[in-house]
Amino acid sequence: MRELDVKLITENVAEMCKEAAYYLPDDVYRALKRGRETEKSPVGQIVLDQIIKNAEIARAEDRPYCQDTGMTIVFLEVGQDLHIVGGDLEEAVNAGIAKGYTEGYLRKSVVGEPLFNRVNTTNNTPGVIYTRIVPGDKLDITIAPKGFGSENKSGIAMLVPADGVKGVKRAVMEIILHASMNPCPPMVVGVGIGGTMDRAALLSKKALTRSIDERNPMPEYAKLEQELLEMINSTGIGPQLGGTTSALAVNIEWAPTHIAGLPVAVTICCHAMRHAHRVL
Amino acid sequence: MAESIRITTPFTEEMSRKLKAGDSVLITGTIISARDAAHKVMTEALARGEKLPVDWTNQIVYYLGPTPAKPGDPIGSCGPTTSGRMDAYTPTMLDQGIKGMVGKGSREPAVIESMKKNGATYFAAVGGAAALIAKSVKSYTVLAYPELGPEAVAALEVVDFPAIVVIDCEGNNFYEIGQQPYRHFDINQI
Numbered sequence A: 001m002r003e004l005d006v007k008l009i010t011e012n013v014a015e016m017c018k019e020a021a022y023y024l025p026d027d028v029y030r031a032l033k034r035g036r037e038t039e040k041s042p043v044g045q046i047v048l049d050q051i052i053k054n055a056e057i058a059r060a061e062d063r064p065y066c067q068d069t070g071m072t073i074v075f076l077e078v079g080q081d082l083h084i085v086g087g088d089l090e091e092a093v094n095a096g097i098a099k100g101y102t103e104g105y106l107r108k109s110v111v112g113e114p115l116f117n118r119v120n121t122t123n124n125t126p127g128v129i130y131t132r133i134v135p136g137d138k139l140d141i142t143i144a145p146k147g148f149g150s151e152n153k154s155g156i157a158m159l160v161p162a163d164g165v166k167g168v169k170r171a172v173m174e175i176i177l178h179a180s181m182n183p184c185p186p187m188v189v190g191v192g193i194g195g196t197m198d199r200a201a202l203l204s205k206k207a208l209t210r211s212i213d214e215r216n217p218m219p220e221y222a223k224l225e226q227e228l229l230e231m232i233n234s235t236g237i238g239p240q241l242g243g244t245t246s247a248l249a250v251n252i253e254w255a256p257t258h259i260a261g262l263p264v265a266v267t268i269c270c271h272a273m274r275h276a277h278r279v280l
Numbered sequence B: 001m002a003e004s005i006r007i008t009t010p011f012t013e014e015m016s017r018k019l020k021a022g023d024s025v026l027i028t029g030t031i032i033s034a035r036d037a038a039h040k041v042m043t044e045a046l047a048r049g050e051k052l053p054v055d056w057t058n059q060i061v062y063y064l065g066p067t068p069a070k071p072g073d074p075i076g077s078c079g080p081t082t083s084g085r086m087d088a089y090t091p092t093m094l095d096q097g098i099k100g101m102v103g104k105g106s107r108e109p110a111v112i113e114s115m116k117k118n119g120a121t122y123f124a125a126v127g128g129a130a131a132l133i134a135k136s137v138k139s140y141t142v143l144a145y146p147e148l149g150p151e152a153v154a155a156l157e158v159v160d161f162p163a164i165v166v167i168d169c170e171g172n173n174f175y176e177i178g179q180q181p182y183r184h185f186d187i188n189q190i
Helices: A007-021 A026-038 A042-061 A089-103 A161-179 A199-210 A219-232 B015-018 B036-047 B090-094 B109-118 B130-134 B146-151 B174-182
Strands: A001-005 A071-079 A081-087 A128-136 A139-146 A153-161 A187-195 A247-257 A262-269 A276-279 B005-008 B024-033 B060-062 B099-101 B121-124 B138-145 B155-169
Touching: A001 A007, A001 B155, A007 A081, A007 A089, A007 A139, A007 A276, A026 A042, A026 A247, A071 A081, A071 A199, A089 A128, A139 A199, A153 A161, A153 A199, A161 A187, A161 A219, A161 A262, A187 A199, A187 A219, A199 A247, A199 A262, A219 A247, A247 B015, A262 B024, A276 B024, B024 B099, B036 B090, B090 B109, B109 B121, B155 B174
Parallel strands: A001 A081, A071 A128, A187 A247, B005 B024, B024 B060, B060 B099, B099 B121
Antiparallel strands: A071 A139, A139 A276, A153 A262, A187 A262, B024 B155, B121 B155, B138 B155
């Protein structure tokens, strides 16, 4: 059985936290450039120029793209034939987050308890860790830091089957219109359809780890992604101060659901669509 | 778009009242950062009848929690945070003499009413342009509440800090004005 020392996990997670905070993925950068070419609002063009310049500075100088370096979401896929040795997996991941956020001069934005005693944990831990056991002997790690300007505008709708495609479109657009310019558009919209309430929410997060150049493999969902993107770009929200580039992409993921249900979750991400991926 | 208007601090009501929604500005001088926790602490202190550690007369407040500065830099990445979270505290703070606010996102009607009364202007900086904005910040000095970490109240010396007037002293709102020409969507058409 293949062995993997937790020290390696900590080291890699630390580097990935920095990498995600500094380097905007190429697909998002290219989409911003395309948006700048087609943006009709003069103010929107100025905003996009600043956003593109910001991405270039952050990448060239190893600086956080945004000061909200997020709460650290971690997707782990652990091969069932892999033996993790030397310590506890979640502790190792959190140690990596603490190291990455400290060494990388990232902002520590996590409070230990949400309601009565909101004290900063000072190292951005704990991360939000989702672990799946999969075939194989590798550890697949995706780090997706999530800023809360956009997270606060995300939402969920528990539809019924009769609501259908129309209902899904309305539910997504109600969340988008309510969010308006607040989640730092141009946004990237992750949609989870089906499952249970919690599963739909998780799918909407997972959807954001897919390249924005890639459409859902099922043609009906790919079409829905395109239709929703066009609707969002005709709201006028634009890049924060009005215009035609409100969103760069809509990524949908779906899952089987109950005969009585049609959950729809929407995670809105700002233009800082950050993630890092490694396989150990 | 017209040339940017250069403004310097202290930022008086007279200067504020000249600005119109949609104006592009470059701010030079000292602006003061404060966000969620600092607003809570300050308004609680005022409710107890205490004096605030900072004189807010003719100041511009920046809703900000920066990343830590790398060695040799005055500040880390420092874009605006969502202003709406400060809305509950804002009328009280404007009564302290603040004439300008820099943040991002919409404001509540009560804030806009208080802005009209106090002659205050609300500016937006580009959300997420944090590494770029850092280039216009020359120094960062904590003035109060250092225990709040990135949420401390601090003086930022800025040169040509880029912002846009979103809501002016008359309540004109560029978020509305700017979206309107590009809005062709009606949810009832779905």
